[in-house]
Amino acid sequence: xxxxxxxxxxxxxxxxxxxxxxxxxxxxxxxxxxxxxxxxxxxxxxxxxxxxxxxxxxxxxxxxxxxxxxxxxxxxxxxxxxxxxxxxxxxxxxxxxxxxxxxxxxxxxxxxxxxxxxxxxxxxxxxxxxxxxxxxxxxxxxxxxxxxxxxxxxxxxxxxxxxxxxxxxxxxxxxxxxxxxxxxxxxxxxxxxxxxxxxxxxxxxxxxxxxxxxxxxxxxxxxxxxxxxxxxxxxxxxxx
Amino acid sequence: xxxxxxxxxxxxxxxxxxxxxxxxxxxxxxxxxxxxxxxxxxxxxxxxxxxxxxxxxxxxxxxxxxxxxxxxxxxxxxxxxxxxxxxxxxxxxxxxxxxxxxxxxxxxxxxxxxxxxxxxxxxxxxxx
Numbered sequence: 001x002x003x004x005x006x007x008x009x010x011x012x013x014x015x016x017x018x019x020x021x022x023x024x025x026x027x028x029x030x031x032x033x034x035x036x037x038x039x040x041x042x043x044x045x046x047x048x049x050x051x052x053x054x055x056x057x058x059x060x061x062x063x064x065x066x067x068x069x070x071x072x073x074x075x076x077x078x079x080x081x082x083x084x085x086x087x088x089x090x091x092x093x094x095x096x097x098x099x100x101x102x103x104x105x106x107x108x109x110x111x112x113x114x115x116x117x118x119x120x121x122x123x124x125x126x127x128x129x130x131x132x133x134x135x136x137x138x139x140x141x142x143x144x145x146x147x148x149x150x151x152x153x154x155x156x157x158x159x160x161x162x163x164x165x166x167x168x169x170x171x172x173x174x175x176x177x178x179x180x181x182x183x184x185x186x187x188x189x190x191x192x193x194x195x196x197x198x199x200x201x202x203x204x205x206x207x208x209x210x211x212x213x214x215x216x217x218x219x220x221x222x223x224x225x226x227x228x229x230x231x232x233x234x235x236x237x238x239x240x
Numbered sequence: 241x242x243x244x245x246x247x248x249x250x251x252x253x254x255x256x257x258x259x260x261x262x263x264x265x266x267x268x269x270x271x272x273x274x275x276x277x278x279x280x281x282x283x284x285x286x287x288x289x290x291x292x293x294x295x296x297x298x299x300x301x302x303x304x305x306x307x308x309x310x311x312x313x314x315x316x317x318x319x320x321x322x323x324x325x326x327x328x329x330x331x332x333x334x335x336x337x338x339x340x341x342x343x344x345x346x347x348x349x350x351x352x353x354x355x356x357x358x359x360x361x362x363x364x365x366x367x368x
Contacts, residue, residue, distance in 0.1 A: 052253070078255035086253075092246045103243050107255040133365075149254065 005030040005187050006082070006157050011050055011060035020046040022211035023060070028157065031184030035202035036191045037222075039231060043211040044191045045087050048159050051189075052084040053077045064157070078107070081156030085163060087191070089142045091149070093135025097126060100134050100145055104152035120152035123178055139166040147178070158182065159189045164197055176201055199223070207231065241265055245310070302340070306347055308354030312368040317355060 006028040013021040020043045028034050036044050049055040051062060053074030062070045069077055078084075092100050098117055105116035121127045124144040129137065134145060143166055150158050160179075164172050172194070179188055179201055192198045198205065198219070205222045207214040209231045215222060222228055243251045244261045252258055281287040290296075300319070307318025322343065329339040351358040360367040 054249075054253070073257070074252050075255050075257045078253060084253050086250075090247060090250045090253075092243060092250065094246055095242070103251070103256075104254050153254065 002030040002032065004028065005065055006051065007063045008051065009061045011047070011062065012058050013046055013050055013055060014058060019211045021050060024213055026206060026213065028187060028189055030187055032203045033179060033183050033188045033190060033201050035198045035205045036189060036208060037198055037205060038208035042208040044208055045161055047208065048084065048161060048189065048191060052082050052159055078153065082159065083150040083153045083155035084159045085146045085150045085161060087161040089139065089146055091134045091142055091145055093133070095134060096130070097121065097132050097134055097137070097145055098130045101148050101152050104149040108154055116152060120148040123151055124148045125174060140168060140171055143167060144171070155186060157187045157189060161191045162193060163190070164192065164194050172197065302344060305354055306343065308357030311354065311356040311360065314354050314356040
């Protein structure tokens, strides 16, 4: 198995009495597509927010390629190769599609801004909308634009938070092909509710529930895990 | 700076440091104000606490909002318009602040993005 690129140990974040993330141990291997699933409120978005620095961890450690990044601010983690696409689309609505992606390309120090933007937009099939204001794009296209911004950063780890939400079925097929093409150069951590996408793309899956890791394994192992089935279906599936 | 104004959270997640960018904006605007104050003092031989009054602090900001915040020519247009509007109103009444108040109400009701901001949004998206 490839080396661990991103690792968390005992990662914890509580909101008052709510244990959103509670002592999570997690390993992301270089080059893999790893899905993070779990019921609503399981702590998935909080967990990746801790990884990318949007939220500070209350305890625990995070390492990227062996270096401790626990106390680094979010922008410094991005500079080290972690890119994040938001669960609720977050683009610059009053800037053009080109400018949105150019802001990401600029951070990589690329000299040819136009080439970098065109390359990122062509990967998500948005090259025909370069001059359009981002705020006037459909929700699905805004999500693809956000993915393009993530790709333009040329990250080592790309964290996608529910990227297929709002996409049409044809767009989901294109998206799956896109994510497959990213590996193994880019490691992908994918939060997703669409199980078809998860089972199709992920090489490994981690299941979170109530802020803790319920199971980690291959899609086949997770599908066969009675505890996972209980968490998703409710009741005591193993007993029936 | 535009990116930070439009979406700070997104900018942070593209690797831009909000503190550095905001500090640069503060220092740059402070530099302009400092140079203006120094130029005034050299020209008129006076710089005093009266420069912190509404006339020199709040009103210029209102003129910028009138012309259109975030536009290049907006502050110039807003200042020119309000300067002459207040000047002309002075011929008719001593209550010139009333004109300022009415202009601001009209701005908030009909053009919250300022004159050039509204023109850019509705008709001329290429305006700087």
